[in-house]
Structure formats: structure tokens, C-alpha cells
Amino acid sequence: MILKNFAVFEGIDGTGTTTQLNLLSRRFAESRSGSADVLHITCEPTGNEIGTLIRKALSGEIQYHEQTIARLFAADRAEHVYGMHGILEHLQNGKAVFSDRYLFSSLAYQGEKAGADLAAELNDKFPLPEYVFYFDIDPVSAMARVDQRAGKKEIYEKLDFQILVRSRYQKIMTDLQSSHSELQVIWIDASQSVGEISDYIWSTAKNLPKL
Numbered sequence: 001m002i003l004k005n006f007a008v009f010e011g012i013d014g015t016g017t018t019t020q021l022n023l024l025s026r027r028f029a030e031s032r033s034g035s036a037d038v039l040h041i042t043c044e045p046t047g048n049e050i051g052t053l054i055r056k057a058l059s060g061e062i063q064y065h066e067q068t069i070a071r072l073f074a075a076d077r078a079e080h081v082y083g084m085h086g087i088l089e090h091l092q093n094g095k096a097v098f099s100d101r102y103l104f105s106s107l108a109y110q111g112e113k114a115g116a117d118l119a120a121e122l123n124d125k126f127p128l129p130e131y132v133f134y135f136d137i138d139p140v141s142a143m144a145r146v147d148q149r150a151g152k153k154e155i156y157e158k159l160d161f162q163i164l165v166r167s168r169y170q171k172i173m174t175d176l177q178s179s180h181s182e183l184q185v186i187w188i189d190a191s192q193s194v195g196e197i198s199d200y201i202w203s204t205a206k207n208l209p210k211l
Contacts, residue, residue, distance in 0.1 A: 001127040002182045005091055005209040008102040011135030012162045012169065013154070014142030015190040016197065017100050018043075020135075023198045024098060024205055031206065038209055040090040042080070043100035050076040058154045067118060070110035074122040077103060081126060096208035102129060104176075108168040109156060128183055133201060134173045137190035139163045 009017035021041055028039045045051035045058075054072050056062045064072070080099075081087045090097050103123040111119040139162040146157050156165070177185045186204065188197055 002130055002180065003087070003091055003097075003127045004130050005096045006087060006099075006127075006129040007096070007131035007133065007205070007208070008099045008104070008129045009133045009135065010101060010104045010108075010169065010173075011137070011188075011190060012108075012139060012142050012166050013157050014145040014162075015135035015137050016145075016194065017133075017135055019194060020133075020197055020201060021098060021100050023194070024201060027198070027202055027206075038095055040095045040097045041100075042087070042097065044080060044102060044105065045073070045076050046080050048076070048079055048083075050079065058156065059152065060155050066110070066114040070106065070114040070118055070122060073106045073110060077106070077123070077126060094209060096205075098205070099129075102126075104132065104169070104172055107172050108165050111168055112161070112164050113156075128180060130183060131204065132173065132176065132183065132185045133188055134169065134185055135188045135190040135197075136166070136170070139166050141191060 009021060011017055021043075025039065025041050032038060045054040050072055053062070054069065054076060057064050057069055057072070079086065087097050087099070103126050106123050107116075107119050110122075139159055143157065143159045143162060146153065156162075173185050173187070176183060186201075188200065190197065192200075
């Protein structure tokens with residue numbers, strides 16, 4: 001099932017998805033006085049209890065088996081989609097929903113770490129978004145951006161691993177384009193300037209939500 005007016009931002013670490021979502025929220029606010037009534041921005045992992053456990057694992061604060069992490073992501077996603085104040089609820093209230101990461105991150109990251117079969121099985125039943133904005137960039141450049149951030153790196157923010165994840169992402173997106181005609185994959189050259197990327201995203205996002 002494809003959820004209309006639902007869009008996700010995907011890409012390896014350091015591609016700028018969070019920056020672009022913040023800019024998108026600002027552009028909606030500037031262009032529509034009631035932007036809160038038409039737009040909901042969210043992310044994965046979520047801020048709930050399961051998402052907090054995942055963030056602790058990603059930071060290295062606690063250690064879980066990779067299959068456990070994969071299952072935690074799926075549980076967090078189930079609440080994110082179906083739970084109270086979740087994606088479905090916002091869509092049913094007439095909003096456009098944009099999420100920083102969704103099931104494709106699990107297929108790429110956990111597919112590499114916990115196995116592609118398990119990642120596919122855990123995520124097979126979740127609904128698909130109408131739009132996937134895939135941010136693509138050379139992993140060397142992406143990790144250079146990550147190195148400039150303050151704070152400790154997360155466990156997956158390593159160049160050799162990001163190279164593998166990017167390869168998975170590219171295959172996932174190519175397969176997605178050919179297998180789901182109602183889903184639009186929008187490839188973004190994440191090496192472009194922040195302003196160029198923002199304008200490109202806005203050319204599509206400004207038309208949402210669609211009736």
C-alpha cells in the first residue's frame with residue numbers, strides 16, 4: 001500500500017537530510033500562515049521509548065546484537081506509523097507528512113549488518129510513501145561532513161561501512177523505481193549547495209498535501 005501525501009528523505013549519513021527538512025518546515029511556514037495544519041515533520045528513530053533505546057545503541061552507549069537492533073527499528077516503525085499521533089493519524093487529518101528516514105534505511109543499514117533477508121522480512125508489511133527523496137553523495141565527502149560535526153560519531157559512521165550502505169541504497173532505489181509505478185523516487189545530488197537542494201525539493205513539496 002502507498003500512502004498519499006507521505007514523503008521520506010533517505011541517504012547515508014552526512015547527506016544533509018535533517019538540514020533540508022528544517023528548511024522545508026521554514027518554507028512551509030513562510031508560504032502558508034497555517035503550515036502546522038498542513039505539514040507534519042518527523043524522523044526515525046522516533047523520540048519514544050523504543051527510539052531512545054535505538055539512539056543509545058547507535059551512540060555506543062549500550063550494545064545490542066545487530067539482529068536486535070533491526071527488530072527494534074521495526075518495532076519503533078510500527079509505533080511511528082500506526083501508533084497514537086503517528087503517520088497514519090496525521091495523514092488522515094489531511095496533512096502532508098515528511099519523515100527523516102523510513103524503512104529504506106533499515107533495508108540499507110540493517111540489511112548490511114543483520115542480513116538482507118531479516119531486514120526485508122521485518123519491513124515487508126509497512127506501507128510505502130508516495131515520494132522518496134534519495135540524497136546521493138560520495139561517502140568520502142559525506143564522512144568529511146560528519147567529521148566536522150560536534151560530538152562523538154555513531155557506530156555506523158565509518159567510511160568503509162558507508163560505502164557498502166550507499167551501494168545498497170542505490171540498488172534499493174533503482175528497484176523501487178521499476179517495481180512501484182505510483183511511488184516517485186527523486187534522486188538528489190547531495191553535493192550541490194544547500195540552497196539548490198532546497199529549491200529542488202520545494203518544487204515538489206509545495207504542492208502537498210494533495211486532495
